[in-house]
Each structure stands twice: as C-alpha cells, then as structure tokens.
Amino acid sequence: MALIGASQSIAAPLGLGLAAAGANVVDVPATLAARARLLTTGGGRKTDATDAASVARVALHHHRLNPVQPEDQSTILRLLTEHRDDLTHERTRILNRLHGLLRDLVPGGAPTGLSADKAATALRGVRPANATDACRRDIARHLLAALRRIDAQLKNSETELSQAVTATGSSLTELPGVGVIMAAKILGYVGDVARFPNADHVASYTGAAPTDASSGPRKRHRLNTGGNRQLNSALHIIAVVQAHHSHLGRAYYQRILGEGKTPAEARRALKRRLANIIYRRILKIRNNDFSATS
Structure with missing residues (x-):
C-alpha cells in the first residue's frame, strides 16, 4: 500500500496503523505524486481518482521509497526533543520580554545574562514611582513565574531524554561534542x-554531502542546502566542538586546512566524516538488537 506523506501528513495515523498491523506501506512524497499526475491526461488536474492512480504508479516504479515503520523508541526521542525545542524557544521569548520590562524598571538597565534568580533579585529592589511602573512590575512577576516553570520543565525534559537515550543502548554520547540532548535529536530524526x-545516503539526508x-x-560540486536541517544543525555543532576540543577531530580539521581549504570547507568535510561515524554507530546498535532477537 502506498500513501502520500504517510509519515508526516494527515495520512500518518492510517499509515502507522497499517504498518503496526503488519501491512507493507510505503511513503510516497507529494512531489513525486504530482509529477506522475502531470504525465496523465486531463492537464494534471487534481482529483481523488487521479491522486490515487498517481500514488500507485510511483509506488510501482520507484523501489527506494521509505517504508512506513511502526512507532518505536526513535519516535519517543523525536517527540521529546521537539518538546524541548519548543520549551527553549518559549524560554527565550519570556526572557526577552522580561529583560525589556526590567530595563524600564531598574535604574541603569537590566542585568546581562538574565536568569530567573537575577530577575527575582532585580524585582525585589523595584519601587514603582507611578501606576505604569506598577503595571510593568506585575507583568514582570507573572513572566518570572512562567520562567521558573519552564526551567523546571527543561530540567525534567533532560532527565526524560537521558533515560530514553539510555534505553536505546546508543554509544553516540561517547563522541566528543555529543551530549544526551544531541544524541536524542540524532537518533530521533534518523529513525530506523x-x-x-x-552511509552516503545518510550524509545526503543530513545535508552533509555536497550535491x-x-x-x-x-566536474564540480555545490553546497547542499537541503536535507534534514535539524540533523544538519546538530552535525555543525558537533563539528565546531571537535575542530577545537577533540584530538582526532582537530587533527582532521587541520589536515583539511593544510590542503588549502577554507575553514568553512574544512568544517563541511568534518561534518561529512561525522555523518559516516554516526551512521556506523547507529547501525551497530541495530545489528546488535537484530542478533539478540534472531
């Protein structure tokens, strides 16, 4: 069975349910289905019937479509990392708003590197001179309470991520620059x-392989601006850390620089190498699990 966007769109529940029941389901990208529809009569008009026929043609003729897999530990990791990212973005928004209010309330401006404790200390010294400042102080207090709640949620989130990563048996955290949060993001977005x-396909999926x-x-190659941007960002952070704080990573980075490459090109080369290393480590875990259940 073939479904458009069976792992991400509104068809996801149907695709996952069928896969969990043992059916063979493949994920047909909407772009491929649209191209197939253009080759039919009718001027490429979109109807349920032409959609179904186009999806079926793509499924029959493309043999490298991703199969839909039942939800597993990688799904949990992806959900937890996405939730943590949402919390982090909300914390940044609250901090920016709180900083703006304190800037107007505290003589000399708000403290830099603002945290919940610093904001609380600053608010204790505020003596509103008028009703407007009193309103600012009250709003700042509400924001401070929200900031403390998010900080507590982020702490709990890290504990949950640590337990989820440990459950996978992954050795990714042994790599320099890969902590629990980074390992969870990689495992969650790579999936099965x-x-x-x-490894070349993994590098292409992460955007670490040039096009x-x-x-x-x-013969020339261009920087790959596609791929999964979450994984690409993770590889970039790990490469920056390893280029300066890891013996092997720094040696590889310096060797590429010695070949006349720019720092940006050397980092991209290191990202490509890291994609291979990460692929082998994740594959080793899967092979061990498969051997254990055989």
Whole structure:
C-alpha cells in the first residue's frame, strides 16, 4: 500500500496503523505524486481518482521509497526533543520580554545574562514611582513565574531524554561534542537506520554531502542546502566542538586546512566524516538488537 506523506501528513495515523498491523506501506512524497499526475491526461488536474492512480504508479516504479515503520523508541526521542525545542524557544521569548520590562524598571538597565534568580533579585529592589511602573512590575512577576516553570520543565525534559537515550543502548554520547540532548535529536530524526542503503545516503539526508553540479567534462560540486536541517544543525555543532576540543577531530580539521581549504570547507568535510561515524554507530546498535532477537 502506498500513501502520500504517510509519515508526516494527515495520512500518518492510517499509515502507522497499517504498518503496526503488519501491512507493507510505503511513503510516497507529494512531489513525486504530482509529477506522475502531470504525465496523465486531463492537464494534471487534481482529483481523488487521479491522486490515487498517481500514488500507485510511483509506488510501482520507484523501489527506494521509505517504508512506513511502526512507532518505536526513535519516535519517543523525536517527540521529546521537539518538546524541548519548543520549551527553549518559549524560554527565550519570556526572557526577552522580561529583560525589556526590567530595563524600564531598574535604574541603569537590566542585568546581562538574565536568569530567573537575577530577575527575582532585580524585582525585589523595584519601587514603582507611578501606576505604569506598577503595571510593568506585575507583568514582570507573572513572566518570572512562567520562567521558573519552564526551567523546571527543561530540567525534567533532560532527565526524560537521558533515560530514553539510555534505553536505546546508543554509544553516540561517547563522541566528543555529543551530549544526551544531541544524541536524542540524532537518533530521533534518523529513525530506523535500515532505511538508508549506506552511509552516503545518510550524509545526503543530513545535508552533509555536497550535491553534484557537473556540466559536461567540468566536474564540480555545490553546497547542499537541503536535507534534514535539524540533523544538519546538530552535525555543525558537533563539528565546531571537535575542530577545537577533540584530538582526532582537530587533527582532521587541520589536515583539511593544510590542503588549502577554507575553514568553512574544512568544517563541511568534518561534518561529512561525522555523518559516516554516526551512521556506523547507529547501525551497530541495530545489528546488535537484530542478533539478540534472531
């Protein structure tokens, strides 16, 4: 069975339910279905019937479509990391708003590197001179309470992520620059590593592999701006850490620089190498699990 966006769209519950029941379900990208529809009669008009026929054609002729897998530990990791990202963004928003209010309330401006404790200390010294300042102080107090709640949620989130990563048996946290949160994000977004034929496909999925831009006899490559941006960002952070604080990572980075490459090019090369290392580590975990259940 083939479904459009079976892992991300409104068809996701149906696709996951069928996969959990043992059915073979593949995820057909909407772009491929749209291209197939253009090749039919009718001027590419979109109807339920033409959609179903286009999806079926794509499923029959493309043999590298991703199978829909039942939800597992990687789904839990992705949900937890997305929730943590939401909390982090909300914390930043509250801090910015709180900083703006304290700037107007505290002589000389609000303290830098604002935290809940620093904000509480600053608010204790506020003596409103008028009703407007009293309103600012009350709003700041509400924001401070919200900030403390989010800080507590972030602390609990890290504990949950640590337990979820430990449950996978992953060794990613042994790599320099990969903490619990980073490992959870990688494992959550990679998902079932078996859907990638080899390390090159993982590198392409993360945007760490350059895209071919050759023309005729001229061979050249272009920076890949596609791929999963969450994984690409994670690889970038790990590469920056390893380029400066890891013996092996720094040695590789310096070697690429010695070949005449720019720092940005050397970081991209390190990201590509890290994609291979991460793929092998995740694949090893999966193979061990498979052997244990065979």
